[in-house]
Amino acid sequence: MLSDNLGVLFAGRLAGGVSTTLLFSVFEAWMITEYHRRGLATSDLRLSTVFGYMTTLSCIVAIMSGVVGDVLVATLGGRVWPFLASIVCSVSAAYLIVKTWVSVREEKERERDNAQSQGWHDTNIGSSRSRTTAPSQ
Amino acid sequence: MNRTSLGDIKSALSTIMGNKQILALGITSCFFEGAMYLFIFFWSAALKSARARSGSDEELPYGLIFSSFMCAMMAGSAFFSLSTPTHTRESTTFVLMAVTLVASACLSGAVLLENESLLFWAMCAVEAAIGAYFPSMSFLKSEVVEDGVRGRVYSILRFPLNVFVVLVHSLDQEGESSTGFLLNF
Numbered sequence: 015m016l017s018d019n020l021g022v023l024f025a026g027r028l029a030g031g032v033s034t035t036l037l038f039s040v041f042e043a044w045m046i047t048e049y050h051r052r053g054l055a056t057s058d059l060r061l062s063t064v065f066g067y068m069t070t071l072s073c074i075v076a077i078m079s080g081v082v083g084d085v086l087v088a089t090l091g092g093r094v095w096p097f098l099a100s101i102v103c104s105v106s107a108a109y110l111i112v113k114t115w116v117s118v119r120e121e122k123e124r125e126r127d128n129a130q131s132q133g134w135h136d137t138n139i140g141s142s143r144s145r146t147t148a149p150s151q
Numbered sequence: 152m153n154r155t156s157l158g159d160i161k162s163a164l165s166t167i168m169g170n171k172q173i174l175a176l177g178i179t180s181c182f183f184e185g186a187m188y189l190f191i192f193f194w195s196a197a198l199k200s201a202r203a204r205s206g207s208d209e210e211l212p213y214g215l216i217f218s219s220f221m222c223a224m225m226a227g228s229a230f231f232s233l234s235t236p237t238h239t240r241e242s243t244t245f246v247l248m249a250v251t252l253v254a255s256a257c258l259s260g261a262v263l264l265e266n267e268s269l270l271f272w273a274m275c276a277v278e279a280a281i282g283a284y285f286p287s288m289s290f291l292k293s294e295v296v297e298d299g300v301r302g303r304v305y306s307i308l309r310f311p312l313n314v315f316v317v318l319v320h321s322l323d324q325e326g327e328s329s330t331g332f333l334l335n336f
Contacts (some may be wrong), residue, residue, distance in 0.1 A: 039309055042292070042293075043305050047298060050298065062287075062290040063232060065287075065289040065293075069228035069286045070225050070229055070282075073224045077225075080214055080218055081214075
């Protein structure tokens, strides 16, 4: 184990629980918003189909990662390695999210910038700054 | 910031309480996913004691069992995708109700079953039900909850679920209880 301190392990469990909860609520909310933002509602692709594929794909990934974790434990020895591998996965996911997701607020601000003159924006910079501190959805 | 987030929570709560459909989905997800988390926690212990009862002390192939569960879950989600080409609120509600029924029957069966392989197959059926549950619940939630409050409502719906799991764990006894679970809908 990387740490023998029970407090550290407990904190890790706590963070893990919080992120699992976020994973289940935030990702779904984002996906539905993105689905409507891209105008896919008018296309042939149904939201229910996307959800179906999403669950199927997660199962496939779960099976594969079970195998990968097993291989890691068998070849490298020690149960720490699957955890380290999951760190790599999480960091790359976070990087992709930061790079590719368009936040709703960002987009609204961009639309407003296009619609309004620069002067309007300058006078409202205070209010937009206070808005950026509000919790995102 | 505190005040705005408190207001957000209040508005989301009133949305949930004011809309019977969201409330029903919230209660369903609380019990179903709560039972699911308990199942995830207890399946290895349940299979182990079934094996001990059968008089064998051979180690269980946990990796293989987990993979079988995931395959069953995949079959469940494939069933959801393939059952109808176009999902409507009504058809999905039907799927969701059928799935909760199957899962609660199998969990009750798992409590009663003595035979090791029957127990395993009952658990696979539970996993298949979970596989069909997730897409139907996601779809229904996407239909019922409006975009503006979505993030907040989703987060708040997770809260009773976590409370439920913690409460049941504090009552931990041998074997999982699935009775609370029959109350759905």
